[in-house]
Amino acid sequence: EERAALYKEALSQVNNLAAALQPDLVAIRRHLHMHPELSNAEVETAQFIEQELRKVDGVEDIQTRIGGTQGLTCLVRGTAPGLEPTVTGRPMRLLIRADMDALPLEDGKADSPYRSTVPGVTHACGHDAHVACLLGAIRILTQLRRFFHGEVLCVFQPAEETTGGARRMVAAGVMGHFVAAPGKDLNEEYPEGAVPDVTVDAALALHVMTEVPVGQIAVKQGAMYASEDDYHILVKGKGGHASNPHLAINPVFVACNIVVQATGWLTRNVSTFDANVFSLTTINGGTKSNIIPSSCEITGTLRTHDESLRQSINERLTTFIETVARADEAEAEVTIHRGYSSGHCDASFVKLVSDAATQLLGPDAVERLEYPEMGAEDFFEFSLQNTIPCVMFWLGCANEEAGIIEDNHHPNFNIDEECLQTGSAVFAASALRFFCFGLPSGLRGSSSFQGSQLSNSSMGSASDLAVHCPQQPTL
The missing domain is CATH 3.30.70.360 (Alpha-Beta Plaits)
Structure with a gap:
């Protein structure tokens, strides 16, 4: 009951905090959109993110140049005492990831005030929005630290589009340190078969998609992305x-x-x-x-x-x-x-994110995808071959009336920037729910949403807890 009360109070503040951040999130996204950098060359992007992180009170342990890449990480630690749903002897840790590289493609948005200034390079896959959403979630969570006990490991990852920056960050120890498996030696590459001393309990990411309307998210349990x-x-x-x-x-x-x-x-x-x-x-x-x-x-x-x-x-x-x-x-x-391993979303974690988003955005805000993608996504390297619960949700960014309908990797790809506060809020709400309740029992690896230990009687129904975002102008 104490956890439910804390969660409900924290959740009631998330949307207002996200709405207040919206102008900053738009400015961050547009800066990145105007100054895109290709995989393994995200030098100024990483510097910009580091500068933004150092502005935020409560951000700790900023690490740069992870594994010799442009990747960087930081921690947000909750300060609520005695709310640790774990017997590991350490606080629970949730990894939230945003990729940050752009594509070798000419920006087709000729009349846009934030069109790419770099010839032949543009953020046509929305990674600029991913960075903005994670920076927004960090600001929200630092203001709500008193409501949770645990650590959020925020990962800004390079080279998703090409060489697999996630794998190199894992090899560099982002998930914990690796020790050699029996009869094997570790090398400088990704330690296949190594035994990790894992310090991460779950991993979360989002991807903007024009297949989903702005203001909504979409989830898929089980297989979601293919190997490559x-x-x-x-x-x-x-x-x-x-x-x-x-x-x-x-x-x-x-x-x-x-x-x-x-x-x-x-x-x-x-x-x-x-x-x-x-x-x-x-x-x-x-x-x-x-x-x-x-x-x-x-x-x-x-x-x-x-x-x-x-x-x-x-x-x-x-x-x-x-x-x-x-x-x-x-x-x-x-x-x-x-190439990348196949990506599978843990059923219990999907339920947690779905419940958090429903309570945050309303009962019609979560779409359940029927079929997996045959595209590849290196975020799931953080699952350590499906041993760590992972979820990637699709963040709706489409607005047909505004003509924002083009698919990822299209020269005219764009987003309804209203999605930035939605993504930040869902990240933050999912983290709060994770630390207050942990993952629902009885669902690991299953394909059913049944069996949650989190009953409506203990924490209120989705409609009781729903707090809706104030409308922002379409930009």
Whole structure:
């Protein structure tokens, strides 16, 4: 009851605090939008974030250049005594992450007052908004520290779009320190198979999406994002004159055969109930119409939601591609560049975020997504291969009347900036609920919203606790 009372009192202040921050959040987002930086080059972005953090009373332990990247972290510690729902001997710690890199794309918003000032670079995936939302949540939580006991680890992550900044930050110890697994040595890369001394209990992130209207969020429990593996296939044949194909081994012909056969292989060898996408997207070979080249290159990508299926397809498909090439007396060298792991949202944590957002924004503010994405997202590296509860929710930013409808990665992608206070508020409310109650029991890894230990009688119904955002002008 004491926790419920504290949570209710804190929640009643979140929306007003977020609304008061809205002008600052807009200014932060627009500054970042006008000065975007590509993956691994977020130097001024990181400096700007650090400056913003140092303005806030209650922000502690600011760390920069994490693992040699532009990533940075800070802590917000609650000051409420005796409200620690853990037996670990330490305060519970929630990681909240915002990525901060931009895309190599020309900003198409020619008439926008905050159009990118950097030629060929723009925030067309909304990472500027993600940073603004986390900075907003930090300001809210520092003002509500007396209502919770625990630590919020705020992570500003580089290089989501390319090289996987999350993996490098994990390897640098953001989640805790790593020790070698039995019979293995640690190296400077991501410590696959290592045993972490984990100091994080759950991880949370958001992504702005024009598939969802502003003022709402969308959640998905279970599989949400796919793994990503990039294929590079070098087909080696025998060069010669195009008029004498019988004296050569044409790798272009073999490559075309591989594209057809390998794509069809999945439909015959993988169940239609196991979600996967295999797309071969480039073929490069040859220099002149009358020359049969000696080699040809193919590239493509594999996406799955299941790690065991991912491994099985990669192994079996590699063997099949090599066999197809040998049938034409050629050779195929298959190189697979392992990308992001698949992303799964913990059911109990999804319920917590959904309940917090419903109480904050109203009963119609939370949409439940039916299908997972086949795109990839490196936030889920913070799950340590699904051992740490993670949730990424979609933050609605669409406004059809204002023409804000273009998808992420479109040159004209934009957001209704009203979403900034919504994202900040949901981040903060979810953190407060996490520290006051912990995760609902009986739901870890399940696909059901039933079984929560948090009854309405102990903490009030969603309608009782709902406190609505004052309307802000559309910008």
